[in-house]
Amino acid sequence: MSGIVAIVGRPNVGKSTLFNRLVESRQAIVDDMSGVTRDRNYGTSEWNGKEFSVIDTGGYVPKSDDVFEAAIREQVHIAMEEADVLIFLVDVQAGVTPLDKSFANIIRRSPKKVIMAANKVDGNNQRDDLFEFYELGLGDLMPISAINGAGTGELMDTIVEMLPEDKPVEDTSGVPKFAIVGRPNVGKSSMVNALLGREANIVTPIAGTTRDSVDTRFKAFDRDLILVDTAGLRKKAKVHENIEFYSTLRSVKAIESCDVGILIIDATLGIEAQDLNILGMLQKHRKGVVILVNKWDLLKKETNTARDFKEAIIKRIAPFTDVPIIFTSAVTKQRLLKGLEAAKQVYDNMTKKVSTSELNEVMLAAIARHHAPSHRGHIIRIKYVTQIPAKVPTFLFFTNHPNHIKESYKRYLENKLREHFDFTGAPLNLFFRKK
Numbered sequence: 459m460s461g462i463v464a465i466v467g468r469p470n471v472g473k474s475t476l477f478n479r480l481v482e483s484r485q486a487i488v489d490d491m492s493g494v495t496r497d498r499n500y501g502t503s504e505w506n507g508k509e510f511s512v513i514d515t516g517g518y519v520p521k522s523d524d525v526f527e528a529a530i531r532e533q534v535h536i537a538m539e540e541a542d543v544l545i546f547l548v549d550v551q552a553g554v555t556p557l558d559k560s561f562a563n564i565i566r567r568s569p570k571k572v573i574m575a576a577n578k579v580d581g582n583n584q585r586d587d588l589f590e591f592y593e594l595g596l597g598d599l600m601p602i603s604a605i606n607g608a609g610t611g612e613l614m615d616t617i618v619e620m621l622p623e624d625k626p627v628e629d630t631s632g633v634p635k636f637a638i639v640g641r642p643n644v645g646k647s648s649m650v651n652a653l654l655g656r657e658a659n660i661v662t663p664i665a666g667t668t669r670d671s672v673d674t675r676f677k678a679f680d681r682d683l684i685l686v687d688t689a690g691l692r693k694k695a696k697v698h699e700n701i702e703f704y705s706t707l708r709s710v711k712a713i714e715s716c717d718v719g720i721l722i723i724d725a726t727l728g729i730e731a732q733d734l735n736i737l738g739m740l741q742k743h744r745k746g747v748v749i750l751v752n753k754w755d756l757l758k759k760e761t762n763t764a765r766d767f768k769e770a771i772i773k774r775i776a777p778f779t780d781v782p783i784i785f786t787s788a789v790t791k792q793r794l795l796k797g798l799e800a801a802k803q804v805y806d807n808m809t810k811k812v813s814t815s816e817l818n819e820v821m822l823a824a825i826a827r828h829h830a831p832s833h834r835g836h837i838i839r840i841k842y843v844t845q846i847p848a849k850v851p852t853f854l855f856f857t858n859h860p861n862h863i864k865e866s867y868k869r870y871l872e873n874k875l876r877e878h879f880d881f882t883g884a885p886l887n888l889f890f891r892k893k
Contacts, residue, residue: 462510465512466546471548541570542571550588550601551578553587559594574599575601578603633682635716635717636798638686640733644722646722674686713740713745717808719736721737722750746808747781749771754786781883782882782883784800807881810881812845821875836862843856850885857890863890
């Protein structure tokens with residue numbers, strides 16, 4: 459990877475459209491509404507044999523009291539610190555604005571290499587309006603149209619010339635990836651920030667703040683981990699705007715790409731239907747699961763509060779009840795590390811290998827105690843079991859009638875595997891083959 463390029467500028471100049479053009483994807487959310495991009499969004503671009511990272515940032519509004527805009531400013535500063543090259547994007551159709559001038563003052567103080575690009579140049583008429591941007595004092599201006607691609611080839615040539623020499627590629631294979639998932643406003647970003655000990659993502663008390671998933675690599679328990687803070691999943695009926703639609707897609711993709719999903723539940727609301735939908739999504743994609751009950755500090759405690767709450771959750775998530783349930787608070791950091799440790803243990807459980815001899819000793823004894831129900835007079839015999847290589851623990855049972863094993867008996871076998879070999883939180887695959 460050759461380096462990092464950050465696209466910065468005031469709101470609604472087309473940063474996300476340019477980002478999508480550079481990375482050739484629909485990864486960033488694009489909408490006509492100002493302030494759509496809130497967190498940093500990362501992508502990869504390649505030009506003339508050079509590969510580099512691109513960061514899309516939220517629109518910068520200096521000295522604003524707005525809760526989102528203040529948080530966006532922090533994100534832009536982080537992106538500017540991380541980047542090797544800054545693309546300062548302005549809107550030629552809107553002309554120079556006071557916000558552009560404020561931003562230019564900040565950029566001039568940055569030691570980073572800067573390209574000033576004028577977006578929305580769709581014809582010769584706009585080219586005559588370019589000269590006023592030279593007053594910003596950032597040198598030459600590159601006219602582009604992010605929406606149709608005009609001028610972006612020349613922009614890419616300039617970027618590649620400015621990038622530093624190739625840096626070694628970070629290998630994340632074998633690094634456990636945990637996705638923080640849950641409904642909007644349950645405290646997902648607060649949880650990530652508390653775990654990392656810094657403001658890695660925007661945190662506000664407003665539902666749906668995180669719209670772009672952000673991966674953060676860090677070290678805990680003497681090993682590297684990756685946390686993914688995802689957008690709060692909403693019911694499909696409530697996904698009216700394009701913004702919410704793409705946010706939901708991105709959360710689904712985060713679940714698809716993770717190893718373990720850390721499902722955050724709001725203690726003040728209890729487990730709700732949408733929590734169960736997200737849990738079902740994790741199970742469907744065969745991911746490990748940990749449930750963290752956040753905002754536990756807000757509940758008035760009685761003698762059996764935690765026990766009763768846990769029993770209520772287990773009742774709702776049945777039959778998949780072999781899941782760690784930890785009561786936490788992102789504000790007080792109560793049991794946060796215990797929750798993270800539980801996720802690490804689930805990951806270890808997903809990669810656990812059981813020897814064939816031990817497996818047969820335990821499982822054949824369990825089968826002998828409780829035989830598979832016969833099918834239309836046919837006695838079903840299971841003779842042998844082995845674990846086969848797969849991304850999640852997968853077991854192959856050899857039997858005389860593989861197609862007639864009832865679901866209730868499959869659950870019995872899975873429960874015995876969990877009981878004896880501790881696969882808590884991990885999905886199990888059971889297959890049956892004719893002997």
